[in-house]
Amino acid sequence: MEASKPKYYAGKRETFAVAPRVWGLKTIFVNLFFIANPDGSWVLVDAGVPGSTAKIRRAADALFGDESRPKAILLTHGHFDHIGAVKDLAQEWDVPVYAHPMELPYLTGLSSYPPPDSSVGGGGMAYMAFAYPKKPINIRNHIELLPGDGSVPGLEGWRWLHTPGHTAGHVSFFREEDRVLVLGDAFTTRDAESAIAVMTEKREVHGPPSYFTPDWAAAHRSVEILADLNPEVAASGHGMPMVGHELRRQLDDLVKNFWVVAVPNKGRYVHEPAITDERGVVSVPPPVGNSVPKIVAIAGAVALVGMALSVLGKRSSDKSARRKSKRPYSHNRVASGLHPTVDPDHDDPNGHTNNYP
Numbered sequence: 001m002e003a004s005k006p007k008y009y010a011g012k013r014e015t016f017a018v019a020p021r022v023w024g025l026k027t028i029f030v031n032l033f034f035i036a037n038p039d040g041s042w043v044l045v046d047a048g049v050p051g052s053t054a055k056i057r058r059a060a061d062a063l064f065g066d067e068s069r070p071k072a073i074l075l076t077h078g079h080f081d082h083i084g085a086v087k088d089l090a091q092e093w094d095v096p097v098y099a100h101p102m103e104l105p106y107l108t109g110l111s112s113y114p115p116p117d118s119s120v121g122g123g124g125m126a127y128m129a130f131a132y133p134k135k136p137i138n139i140r141n142h143i144e145l146l147p148g149d150g151s152v153p154g155l156e157g158w159r160w161l162h163t164p165g166h167t168a169g170h171v172s173f174f175r176e177e178d179r180v181l182v183l184g185d186a187f188t189t190r191d192a193e194s195a196i197a198v199m200t201e202k203r204e205v206h207g208p209p210s211y212f213t214p215d216w217a218a219a220h221r222s223v224e225i226l227a228d229l230n231p232e233v234a235a236s237g238h239g240m241p242m243v244g245h246e247l248r249r250q251l252d253d254l255v256k257n258f259w260v261v262a263v264p265n266k267g268r269y270v271h272e273p274a275i276t277d278e279r280g281v282v283s284v285p286p287p288v289g290n291s292v293p294k295i296v297a298i299a300g301a302v303a304l305v306g307m308a309l310s311v312l313g314k315r316s317s318d319k320s321a322r323r324k325s326k327r328p329y330s331h332n333r334v335a336s337g338l339h340p341t342v343d344p345d346h347d348d349p350n351g352h353t354n355n356y357p
């Protein structure tokens, strides 16, 4: 099968062409990518929202032939909307999943991500953020570390770059030959906080999704690194790909005006980042009080339910001891040994009631 020509499944345009041998697939509101080598072998970059396993498999079959398997799955980062099908697909295809070492705690059940900041952003996406799952998955049996030399397992002519900020172990992928950039959520090509922009697919360079970005200084440096690559094509996790001069102009503008246009005016992580290490979250700044009155009604109701559930859940003396700790925002630190803070086999079905204040 000729890998460079996209085939659309049953006449329905499920995948979209990004560049030669690169295709995107949108799952609800997040993109994942198929990247092929000249010899037809291929990798999957990210794995969509939960519930997209069949859709991804179908798109892979349409592109590369029935029963085709990738050489690897590569993760830009481990947010829930980029790893929805990763466990199923890694098992089914029996392939390794590559990620950056700093992303590992969130992929091996060791730590939850820093809590999202629902006080920032201006639209429905941010308001909904409190309901997003934050529990780490555990794909310990499949996970491998990206090689230190920048090469990309399973792909020729590509290299990976560490682009932290949105998450600590966030990476982007770059093909030097024609300057194609697959960049996860390091920046977006539409306004992720605006529900209207999400629906209308307007292409415009924006910062990373702010409700999930806990280190703005790092995010800024990362955008700078990507702009310095002078990309010809940029394919983001959110929004349609952008190309050429317009892409580079808007990207340069984003670098120049990052603290005005991308960083929220106020918010939990604006002045202080979440501190993480290779074991996960070490500390996070306190939540912003009385932030957005509009969300109080919804979030308040959810918080009440959450509080009731967490009261019910506070059986262990361990937890009450933690509440009295002098490090109220450091409860996720692993003091000694590598004990998971979350038992992935006994996930709280009310996933938004996690340990964070």
Ligand SMILES: [Zn+2]
Pocket (backbone or CB within 6 Å): 077, 079, 166, 185, 209, 212
């Ligand atoms: Zn993300």
Ligand SMILES: [Zn+2]
Pocket (backbone or CB within 6 Å): 030, 079, 081, 082, 185, 209, 237, 238
């Ligand atoms: Zn995302």
